[in-house]
Each structure stands twice: as structure tokens, then as C-alpha cells.
Amino acid sequence: xxxxLKTISYIEWENLLDNLEFKNDYIISSVFxxxxxxxxxxxxxxxxxxxxxxxxVDGYAVKSEDVKGASASIPSVLKIIGEIKxxxxxxxxxxxxxxxxxxxxxxxxxxxxxxxxxxxxxxxDEWVEIYSSVGKGENIILFDEDYGKGEIIVNKGEILNNxxxxxxxxxxxxxxxxxxxxxxxxxxxxxxxxxxxTKTREKGQIRDTNSFxxxxxxxxMNETVxxxxxxxxxxxxLYNIIxxxxxxxxxxxxSGGSSMGTRDITYDVLSGFSKILFHGMRVSPGKPVIFGExxxxxxxxxxxxxxxxxxxxxxIVLPLVLKMEGGNNYKITPSGYxxxxxxxxxxxxxxxxxPSIKYKKDNGYFVRPLLGESGLISLIxxxxxxxxxxxxxxxxxxxxxxxxxxx
Amino acid sequence: xxxxLKTISYIEWENLLDNLEFKNDYIISSVFxxxxxxxxxxxxxxxxxxxxxxxxVDGYAVKSEDVKGASASIPSVLKIIGEIKxxxxxxxxxxxxxxxxxxxxxxxxxxxxxxxxxxxxxxxDEWVEIYSSVGKGENIILFDEDYGKGEIIVNKGEILNNxxxxxxxxxxxxxxxxxxxxxxxxxxxxxxxxxxxTKTREKGQIRDTNSFxxxxxxxxMNETVxxxxxxxxxxxxLYNIIxxxxxxxxxxxxSGGSSMGTRDITYDVLSGFSKILFHGMRVSPGKPVIFGExxxxxxxxxxxxxxxxxxxxxxIVLPLVLKMEGGNNYKITPSGYxxxxxxxxxxxxxxxxxPSIKYKKDNGYFVRPLLGESGLISLIxxxxxxxxxxxxxxxxxxxxxxxxxxx
Numbered sequence: 001x002x003x004x005l006k007t008i009s010y011i012e013w014e015n016l017l018d019n020l021e022f023k024n025d026y027i028i029s030s031v032f033x034x035x036x037x038x039x040x041x042x043x044x045x046x047x048x049x050x051x052x053x054x055x056x057v058d059g060y061a062v063k064s065e066d067v068k069g070a071s072a073s074i075p076s077v078l079k080i081i082g083e084i085k086x087x088x089x090x091x092x093x094x095x096x097x098x099x100x101x102x103x104x105x106x107x108x109x110x111x112x113x114x115x116x117x118x119x120x121x122x123x124x125d126e127w128v129e130i131y132s133s134v135g136k137g138e139n140i141i142l143f144d145e146d147y148g149k150g151e152i153i154v155n156k157g158e159i160l161n162n163x164x165x166x167x168x169x170x171x172x173x174x175x176x177x178x179x180x181x182x183x184x185x186x187x188x189x190x191x192x193x194x195x196x197x198t199k200t201r202e203k204g205q206i207r208d209t210n211s212f213x214x215x216x217x218x219x220x221m222n223e224t225v226x227x228x229x230x231x232x233x234x235x236x237x238l239y240n241i242i243x244x245x246x247x248x249x250x251x252x253x254x255s256g257g258s259s260m261g262t263r264d265i266t267y268d269v270l271s272g273f274s275k276i277l278f279h280g281m282r283v284s285p286g287k288p289v290i291f292g293e294x295x296x297x298x299x300x301x302x303x304x305x306x307x308x309x310x311x312x313x314x315x316i317v318l319p320l321v322l323k324m325e326g327g328n329n330y331k332i333t334p335s336g337y338x339x340x341x342x343x344x345x346x347x348x349x350x351x352x353x354x355p356s357i358k359y360k361k362d363n364g365y366f367v368r369p370l371l372g373e374s375g376l377i378s379l380i381x382x383x384x385x386x387x388x389x390x391x392x393x394x395x396x397x398x399x400x401x402x403x404x405x406x407x
Numbered sequence: 408x409x410x411x412l413k414t415i416s417y418i419e420w421e422n423l424l425d426n427l428e429f430k431n432d433y434i435i436s437s438v439f440x441x442x443x444x445x446x447x448x449x450x451x452x453x454x455x456x457x458x459x460x461x462x463x464v465d466g467y468a469v470k471s472e473d474v475k476g477a478s479a480s481i482p483s484v485l486k487i488i489g490e491i492k493x494x495x496x497x498x499x500x501x502x503x504x505x506x507x508x509x510x511x512x513x514x515x516x517x518x519x520x521x522x523x524x525x526x527x528x529x530x531x532d533e534w535v536e537i538y539s540s541v542g543k544g545e546n547i548i549l550f551d552e553d554y555g556k557g558e559i560i561v562n563k564g565e566i567l568n569n570x571x572x573x574x575x576x577x578x579x580x581x582x583x584x585x586x587x588x589x590x591x592x593x594x595x596x597x598x599x600x601x602x603x604x605t606k607t608r609e610k611g612q613i614r615d616t617n618s619f620x621x622x623x624x625x626x627x628m629n630e631t632v633x634x635x636x637x638x639x640x641x642x643x644x645l646y647n648i649i650x651x652x653x654x655x656x657x658x659x660x661x662s663g664g665s666s667m668g669t670r671d672i673t674y675d676v677l678s679g680f681s682k683i684l685f686h687g688m689r690v691s692p693g694k695p696v697i698f699g700e701x702x703x704x705x706x707x708x709x710x711x712x713x714x715x716x717x718x719x720x721x722x723i724v725l726p727l728v729l730k731m732e733g734g735n736n737y738k739i740t741p742s743g744y745x746x747x748x749x750x751x752x753x754x755x756x757x758x759x760x761x762p763s764i765k766y767k768k769d770n771g772y773f774v775r776p777l778l779g780e781s782g783l784i785s786l787i788x789x790x791x792x793x794x795x796x797x798x799x800x801x802x803x804x805x806x807x808x809x810x811x812x813x814x
Contacts, residue, residue: 035623049784052610056780086640087599089610105599105711105782107611146785153788162623163814166616166713167788169603192494192512196576203459203496204514209573216442216569233493304512306573335813336743337771364744364808373463375512377456378553381560381574401771406742407570 007280007287009391010351013316014331016277016291022250022324023296026177031168034160036222038327040177043154045147049171052089053108054141060099060121060128061112064138067130075122075129084109099128108140115139147171157328179326181223185249186211187241188230189256189266190304195230209377210255210302210309217313223321233262238269242299246273250297251324253317256288256304263288266301274299282391284350285374286312298324307374311353311386314405334403335385341366345395355383358404367404383407414687414694416798417758420723421738423684423698429657429731430703433584438575441567443629445734447584450561452554456578459496460515464546467506467528467535468519471545474537482529482536491516506535515547522546554578564735586733588630592656593618594648595637596663596673597711602637616784617662617709617716624720630728640669645676649706653680657704658731660724663695663711670695673708681706689798691757692781693719705731714781718760718793721812741810742792748773752802762790765811774811790814 008016026040055061062078070076078099082092084106092100094111101123102108102115114134122129147153153167154160160178168176188208196207208230215225228245231237242252254266267279267290274292281289285308290301298320302312315332322330338358346352356367367387370379385406389396396402415423433447462468469485477483485506489499491513499507501518508530509515509522521541529536554560560578561571567585575583595615603614615637622632635652638644649659661673674686674697681699688696692715697708705727709719722739729737745765753759763774774794777786792813796803803809 047608050613050782051608054782056782086597087601087609087611105597105613141780141782145780146783162620163717163788165623166620167784169619170614170616170713170784172606172608172614174604174606190493190512194494197581199579199581201454201458201579202494204494206457206512207577207579209577212576213569213573216572306577310570336745338743373548373552375457375461375463375548376553377574377577381570 006278007282008278009282010315011391013281014319017319017323017330020293020320020323022298024324024326025180027180028175029178031160031165031174031176034176034178035162035165036220037160037178037181038322038325039154039156039158039160040179040326041156042152043168043173043176045149045151045153045171047172048144048149049146050141051143053143055084055102055104055106055108055115055139056141057115057117057139058103059116059118059139060130061094061102061109061115062099062130062134063094063096063112064114064134064136066096066099067114067116067133070130070133072131075131078128078130080123080126080128099130113137113140155328157326159322159327159329181221182250182321182324183224183226183248184218184251184253184321185226185228185245186214186253186255187228187238189233189238189254189262190230191233193230208255210304210306213310214253214255214302214313214317217318218321221318221321233265235265235269238265239272242269242273246297251321252297252299254299254301255309256301262304263290263301266290270299270301273297281316282350283315284347284352286315286353287350289316305374306377307355307379310380311355314386314407315353332405334388335406336365336404337401338365338367338387338404339399339401340387340396341368341398343395343398344369344389346389346393348394349391351391352389353386354389355379356385356387356404357382358384358406367402413685414689415685416689417722418798420688421726424726424730424737427700427727427730429705431731431733432587434587435582436585438567438572438581438583441583441585442569442572443627444567444585444588445729445732446561446563446565446567447586447733448563449559450575450580450583452556452558452560452578454579455551455556456553457548458550460550461548462491462509462511462513462515462522462546463548464522464524465510466508466523466525466546467537468501468509468516468522469506469537469541470501470503470519471521471541471543473503473506474521474523474540477537477540479538482538485535485537487530487533487535506537520544520547562735564733566729566734566736588628589657589728589731590631590633590655591625591658591660591728592633592635592652593621593660593662594635594645596640596645596661596669597637598640600637615662617711617713620717621660621662621709621720621724624725625728628725628728640672642672642676645672646679649676649680653704658728659704659706661706661708662716663708669711670697670708673697677706677708680704688723689757690722691754691759693722693760694757696723712781713784714762714786717787718762721793721814722760739812741795742813743772743811744808745772745774745794745811746806746808747794747803748775748805750802750805751776751796753796753800755801756798758798759796760793761796762786763792763794763811764789765791765813774809
């Protein structure tokens with residue numbers, strides 16, 4: 001078997017990502033289809049939001065000085081000069097000694113600087129008795145309190161989610177520049193691998209579920225994913241399928257077969273299309289990763305074991321795709337720091353990503369690492385996420401807090 | 408203003424959900440379109456997975472008794488009787504003193520009960536020197552180690568995700584019974600509310616982003632959502648739109664306007680179509696929730712403030728939808744327990760859901776509660792989730808751990 005030419009640690013992988021250059025264009029998109037896309041530029045509020053000062057309660061808009069010291073025993077009595085209609089700017093202009101009825105969300109009339117809650121008022125025909133004082137600005141949202149005109153709502157490199165889109169449309173922004181999504185080609189290799197849609201399977205064969213789950217994860221990020229098929233562990237087959245599709249994709253993911261010599265084939269083929277930056281990552285599971293950089297194009301050979309493949313999708317593929325697309329926050333970040341519920345030893349010299357179950361006990365969460373072969377898919381199904389133990393550690397003790405990453 | 412007839416606590420709401428009966432049908436679906444749907448029944452493995460015993464390493468399949476005590480100084484020497492081809496069941500049958508070359512994933516031949524890693528072997532023509540012993544079953548995944556035939560893969564009431572679908576297709580299961588998704592009608596009310604697509608907005612008007620975000624959250628669960636439009640705060644308008652659409656939907660969500668008297672209108676209209684189970688929930692934000700049960704049909708009046716509406720979507724609507732659809736785990740569960748970074752006081756008598764930012768400091772996460780009016784959408788955009796403080800507490804102290812729910 002060919003020696004791994006250059007292995008890197010997971011930290012080195014993250015450094016490599018920091019320095020990776022990929023030229024990605026932008027497109028102009030409707031905000032309504034921009035979810036999961038990455039903003040190409042800072043987006044500023046085009047108008048003040050809410051745009052007018054609003055009441056946050058039902059009650060009476062007043063001049064705060066008119067109700068100074070008002071109480072149940074010594075109420076202020078103000079003249080009702082009208083009611084603010086919802087959805088309109090009233091003509092009402094408040095003078096000293098006057099009040100205007102207002103609903104939650106109603107526009108504060110000119111001259112008013114506070115709203116007394118309806119519970120603290122007693123109205124009778126033209127007059128309202130006010131039983132409490134209000135401070136200047138009390139029960140009011142100012143016209144620019146949400147976003148001032150020109151304020152940044154979304155940053156360049158930020159992933160757009162429902163909440164950022166809500167803020168954009170509230171501000172009247174309906175189109176924006178986003179980075180183009182990648183075109184990704186996936187190839188599965190392995191003499192024993194058969195299409196996952198195959199109903200009847202012979203003994204010795206394994207349904208290829210790696211390409212399924214990899215596609216799903218990428219499709220959820222709105223990437224364009226094309227499955228190029230399953231090929232045998234054969235240099236020419238792999239070479240030909242990549243050459244034929246070379247100009248159609250930004251990123252090729254080659255899900256490895258597991259037979260002896262497979263990784264040599266992937267290495268040899270990828271060398272023909274790219275400069276191999278590393279060959280092997282000091283992680284567990286998932287060591288046999290190959291990474292090649294071509295002309296504004298990336299090639300990644302991924303491990304074939306289902307668990308290794310799945311963990312690599314989270315720790316390698318998704319961060320890579322986010323970085324290639326122009327994202328700011330492409331590195332994996334733990335969902336939390338949780339105590340492990342047992343002692344766990346590991347090999348020094350490999351960053352470990354161990355599928356685990358998060359569960360509640362007493363008043364907190366714990367994680368139970370699932371130990372087993374990386375060829376098992378049930379480990380993926382049963383786990384809620386993975387824990388990470390750094391390269392240099394020999395293991396962790398029961399009760400020690402570890403980084404937990406939820407799927 | 409009409410009194411709230413019957414208010415309930417959040418815990419009582421969860422009890423109500425436990426007892427809520429909604430008759431929901433199933434459909435037969437392809438597994439490939441079943442994500443986010445709820446399984447109608449227990450699903451059992453139809454075959455053993457992986458289906459044959461496999462090697463987890465590259466090396467030599469042997470009888471473990473043949474290499475007992477083998478070491479670098481005293482190797483066992485075995486006769487190579489062949490190589491296992493990937494994807495096939497070999498004719499090879501191992502007798503004592505024999506070994507067969509095998510790749511990771513290869514089918515263990517008859518007679519073998521262990522695999523020696525290639526690193527511990529030295530081969531020469533027909534013979535292989537073995538430098539280490541292996542235990543019975545070492546480096547082997549058994550034929551039913553992932554799932555035994557008849558073992559449960561997915562439980563009735565479980566939400567199907569990518570990982571459960573992977574396990575199903577690995578087991579050759581391509582169709583299943585799932586609960587039907589709901590048909591949900593959304594109505595926005597409020598004299599000041601305008602369509603969120605309106606480019607130019609008059610002063611006093613607010614773009615309706617509540618229906619946008621509610622639709623998005625439900626569409627992400629694959630629900631069928633129809634936006635029935637924005638209506639004025641008017642009894643007849645609300646009555647008519649519901650009556651016209653009554654038989655088309657399982658669930659009506661009425662996003663409230665905020666003007667005085669609106670909640671009376673919603674209450675009066677919903678009373679005509681359903682039995683009102685409660686009118687007001689002792690939560691903050693989001694008190695003005697109205698809940699009516701009709702003939703296998705649910706009506707919910709939701710608060711109009713954007714933050715209240717958004718929090719209600721997470722704490723009321725999503726759990727309700729999951730329960731109506733037949734899900735087992737419909738209650739909200741915290742993502743973690745995290746210390747708050749400041750003292751926080753609250754009203755006793757209301758369960759508080761406070762938008763918060765999770766952030767890292769030193770070696771752990773903290774949450775910073777965002778305080779502000781529930782009319783602000785920037786609070787939604789800036790927060791990463793919400794914290795929950797129970798009804799009876801007066802507040803929390805800096806450093807106290809609270810339930811944190813990530814969006």
C-alpha cells in the first residue's frame with residue numbers, strides 16, 4: 001500500500017480552510033429564495049424600522065409632564081381630543097392638558113411623549129382621569145428602535161436564515177446579492193457497493209448509503225448536487241468519469257471503496273487533476289481523506305465506512321463548502337460542553353469524533369459515547385451528535401466536560 | 408375589554424396537549440420523501456444488516472486458534488489459500504493452518520473467526536507469517552450486528568430524519584406508512600397590517616412578517632400551509648374567511664392584530680366554530696393566546712407582536728402540530744442548561760421565554776438575555792434562542808443555569 005504522503009491534523013485542516021482561496025461569483029436573488037445562502041455584502045436598513053413611534057400598550061398618549069405625580073388619590077384629569085386609528089398617522093397634535101386614546105401599535109401623536117396604560121385610566125365622555133405617572137418615552141417604541149436607516153442588518157458572509165429574512169422584509173428589502181451555490185459532483189467507488197435503491201442484494205454487497213446522506217446534507221444547504229454514479233475500484237473508470245464532468249462542477253466528492261489499494265487509485269487519479277495538499281488526516285474515524293486543489297476546483301476523497309463518511313461530511317465537507325461559498329463562520333462549533341458518563345480512552349495523535357447520545361439525567365445533560373466499528377450505520381441512527389476529543393489527549397474521565405456537536 | 412375567560416399555565420398547556428385527540432390518517436410513502444414525517448408504525452428490519460460477516464480491516468482471515476500466541480519472534484505460518492473478492496461470497500472454506508487475504512468490508516470466509524491486520528503479516532508466495540494473535544470475532548462485524556432481522560429500526564410516532572432513512576434503505580426498506588401532514592390556514596388580522604411584499608409603506612403601517620415566519624417554520628416541517636390573507640379587525644371579515652375555508656383545513660392560525668378589542672373579535676368568532684378551551688396563557692411574551700377545538704379541527708388565536716408571535720410559534724404551534732400529527736416527542740426540550748450572564752428579574756405568575764444570545768467565554772457557553780419590547784423584530788434576528796424561566800420564579804441570578812432552547 002502506498003504511504004500516506006502528507007497527513008495533517010484537524011487543526012491544520014482548519015488553518016488550510018482559512019487560507020483556501022476559491023473565486024465565487026454572486027447572483028442577485030429575491031430575499032424569499034435566499035435562505036441558506038450567504039450574503040455577498042453588508043446589507044443596510046433602507047428605512048427606519050418601525051418607521052414611526054408606536055405605543056406598546058393600550059391606553060392614553062399624554063405629555064409626561066401633565067401626569068407627573070398622578071396617583072389614584074390625586075389623579076390628573078386630561079381632555080380627550082381624539083382616538084388614534086390603527087394604520088394611520090393621525091392629524092392629532094397634543095397640547096398641554098390633552099390626551100389621545102391609543103391602541104398597542106398605534107402611532108404616537110405629535111406632542112405626546114408617553115402612554116398611560118388603560119388599566120390606570122378612567123374615562124368619562126370628554127375627560128380621562130389618569131392614576132399614574134409615566135416617564136418620557138415610557139410604553140413607546142421609537143421610530144428607529146428596531147433598525148435605524150443605514151444600520152447593518154446582515155453582514156457580508158453571513159448565512160441568511162428565516163430570522164434575517166424577516167428583518168430584511170420588515171425593512172422593505174426584497175432583493176440582495178448572494179454568493180452562488182456550488183455545483184457538486186459525487187462519485188461512489190467500491191467493488192462491493194451497489195445502488196441504494198437496489199431491492200435485492202447479493203451476499204457480500206453493501207448498499208451505498210453514503211452518497212444518499214451526503215447529497216441530503218448538501219441539498220439541505222441548497223447546493224446543486226449531482227450523483228455521478230457508482231464505479232468499480234478501477235483507475236480508468238474513476239479517471240474517465242472525472243474527466244468527462246470536469247468543467248461541470250466546482251467540487252468533486254469521491255466516496256471511497258474500502259478494498260486494499262483503493263486509496264492508491266483515488267490518489268493517482270486526483271493527482272492528474274489537482275495538486276494534492278494532503279493525503280490522510282489524523283482523525284478518527286475518517287483518516288483516509290485526500291484533498292486536491294485544481295484550477296478553482298476542489299477534489300476530496302472521503303472514507304467509505306458509513307460512520308467515517310458521515311462524520312467527515314460534518315467535519316470536512318460542510319465547512320469546506322461554506323468556506324468555498326464565502327461564508328464567515330465555516331468552522332464547526334460545539335453545540336455545548338457536556339460531561340461524558342464514562343471513562344473513555346483513545347489513541348494519542350488523532351483527533352477523535354465519537355458518535356454519542358445526549359440524554360437528560362437529574363437536572364442536566366450528559367453524553368454517552370457509542371463505541372463500535374465505523375462500518376455500522378446503526379451508530380449513526382442511534383446517536384444525537386458526536387463528541388470531540390483533541391489529538392493529544394489519551395482519553396477523558398467520567399464526568400469530564402467535552403465538546404458536543406449535535407447533528 | 409372582555410375578561411380572559413380561562414387562562415392556563417404553560418405546564419397546563421402541555422397537559423392539554425397530552426390529552427388532545429385528533430384523528431389523523433396515514434399515507435403510504437416512499438422513504439425518499441418521508442423526511443420530517445412521522446412514522447405511523449414500528450418499522451422492523453426486513454433482513455440482517457450488513458447481512459454477512461465483514462472484515463473491518465485489511466489483512467488475513469484466519470482461525471483464531473491457529474494464531475494463538477503468535478508474535479514477532481515466534482510467528483504462526485499459514486498457507487494462503489486465496490483472496491476474498493469484494494462484493495462476492497467466496498467459495499473459500501478455511502481449514503486449520505490456512506489463511507485468506509481479505510480487504511476491509513470483505514466477506515469473512517467459512518471457517519474463519521478472526522482477521523489479522525496486514526501490518527502484522529509478512530507474505531511470501533503461498534505462505535504468510537503472522538506476528539500477532541487475534542481473539543474470536545476480532546476485526547469482524549457480524550452479519551446482524553447493525554440490525555438483526557425483525558429488530559425495530561424506527562418507532563411509531565418517531566420523526567423520520569436523514570439518519571433513520573439511511574438505516575431504512577440500508578435495510579432494503581423503500582416504502583412506509585407515515586401520518587398525513589396537516590393542512591394549515593393562516594390569517595393575519597389588524598387594521599395597521601399590510602402585506603409583507605408591499606414596497607412602499609405609509610406611516611402607521613406595519614408589514615406583516617408574522618405570517619411569513621410562521622409559514623416558513625411550518626413549511627420546513629413539510630406542512631401544507633396556505634396564507635388566507637390579511638383582514639381588518641372586523642367580526643364579519645374574520646367570520647366569513649373562516650366559514651368559507653372551514654372544510655379545507657385541519658388547523659387555523661389567526662395572527663392577532665394589536666388594537667383594543669381585537670381579541671374580543673377573535674374570541675367571538677372562534678366561539679362560533681369551536682369550543683374555547685382557554686383564553687390567555689400565563690406566559691411572557693405571548694399571553695393573548697386563544698385555543699378552540701372544533702370537529703377534528705383546531706383554531707388558535709396568536710399574539711400579534713412579532714417577538715410574541717415567534718416565541719408562540721416555537722412554544723405553542725410547533726408542539727401542537729407534532730401532537731396533532733401523531734408524534735411522540737412533541738414537547739419543547741431544552742438544547743442545554745447554560746448560566747445567564749446577569750441578574751434578571753421577572754413577574755411571578757408567568758412562564759418567561761426570553762430571547763437570548765448564546766456565546767462562548769473561557770471554556771464554556773453563557774447566555775445573555777435580550778431585554779426589550781416584544782414589538783421589536785431585531786430581538787428575533789439577534790438572538791440565537793430563548794431561555795425559559797418558570798412561572799413561580801422571581802428571576803435568576805448571574806451564573807445560575809437556565810434552560811436554553813436554540814432556534
